[in-house]
Amino acid sequence: MDEKIEGNGRERKLDEAAKALAMVKTEIKKAVIGQDEALDQMLVTLLCGGHAIFEGVPGTAKTLMVRALGATLSLDSKRIQFTPDLMPSDITGTNVFNLATSSFDLMKGPVFTGLLLADEINRAPAKTQSALLEGMSERQVTIDGTRHTLSPLFTVFATQNPIEFEGTYPLPEAQMDRFLMKVKIDYPSQEAERAIMERVNQGRPSDRLESLGIIPVMNEEDMGGAQAALPGVRIEPGIVTYILEVVRATRNNESILVGAGPRGSIYLMQASKARALVMGRDFVTPDDVVAMVPPVLGHRITLSTDAEIRGSSTEEVMGYILDKVEVPR
């Protein structure tokens, strides 16, 4: 009897979370057109309590997506443009002497927010990057020896320009591994681009969110509830084995120099469960896993020199791996 009540409670929580997430998607789509997959991946990142790195050419609505997401979740969203002269204190904040009170007042940096868009993260030196990475992993920052707690929903969406690498500090593999996923943002389709142009033509540009009628449909507490409901998403043992086989296959492939580690398996499972919830289901299907493999594992593998010379991309290699592993049914 208790188990049944518990089961009903689980289903109710998951149902509420799925409905709320569907409303969030509807609201964000008022502003962002033609980036449905990237939008789902952003929500997956938030649900898992992870961080994402965006990769895409300029002008593909990266900043807009973060702003719209913040608006629908009643969360603050800030943006930092990373430059070579950016200092750690520019991110975390610093203590400033107040002459009136003769004491130090904390001037909080942009890291004290809900959603943070770190634009071109690889333009800043390693010391500045690591200041942000401490906040990402521990959700707290240390300023002058004092620890300050960040928002429990603090999420970083970092971008890397895939074309220009001159004068940059690429993130080391260990730091890349801390990002839950790498969201690839492609050009919108022709129809989507036409719709964007028509909207601007009607005098409703996307950067004025208030003109698009976006309303907050969730708050920090609701999102926390959705995160708490995530473990209740059912995953069949066969699918867990499937995840394991996919991750382990990255370690035995001749095109891959370094395969995904155990963190990859854990994140792939979590992301698959979160995707199922975003899709309105309380159970994981192999399609969830297949959809999450490129964004979750893509940046955790290093291609071999031969594969790079052949011109293979990580997406191609991941596709090849998925073609080799049997789907449970």
Add this chain to the structure above:
Amino acid sequence: MKIIWPAMVLWLLFTAAMAQGAPQPQEEGESITQQQKRLSKILKRPVYQRWKLRQNPELEAERKSYLAHTARSILEDIWKGFVKFWKWIWRQVKKLNINLPDLPQGPEGISDYLRMGAWGAFAALLVVGGLYLYGLRKRLGKRIRLAKVLSREKVRQALEGGEALAMDSGGWMEEAERMGAEGDFRAMYRAIYLGLLSGLHEKEIINYRKNRTNWTYVNHYKGAPEDRAEFGDLTGMFDQVWYGQKTVGGGSLEDVKARAGSLLSRGKVSI
């Protein structure tokens, strides 16, 4: 005399070719009613034969060495066909009622007839062999598949691995019946769905590969749009039952089975 030889060879070739398509003569006094014919057809159906063989535990050992079983049955078929063919030839020769010329006298004449007979037999063998090889190519694959299905071990492996092509759709539907009788409705739905995949692959409506997800088949469905929607619906239900571990009743599964059967009965529509 020399003109007769090639004529005989040609005649043999012609009669052998005709023998393949000719209706087999019935025995005198044989009368088969329509009901018996229908029963005979049912008993010859692979589904019935598989079911019958599974009931017989003595045949289980034989099924395990299915390749030997297949080879032996093919050889038996060849021998039966060969005997039938020569009987038919002999009946045709008797019907022709030809006045054969007198045998030439002396040892030279006998050797001529022997040589002619040997060539005739050789030509006939070539024709029969060629025709059987042609037929064999088609039947062999089917027989091996059937033999695989007959093995209980293979059925168990197919069920454990979820390998849809391990059995044909008929075999999966039989397994579904068995599971339904055992009250395992979740496994019953799975067997129905695997049977559906196997049948759709056989009809070339989907291209089944074990590393593709179910929704890949839905997205690349080559049939009519309404059939695709139906397939998508059945796939969604399978997801709920198998991956979502939702409970299902036997009654609703009979409906699902009928829908799957209806989808399989419809042909491929090019779009």
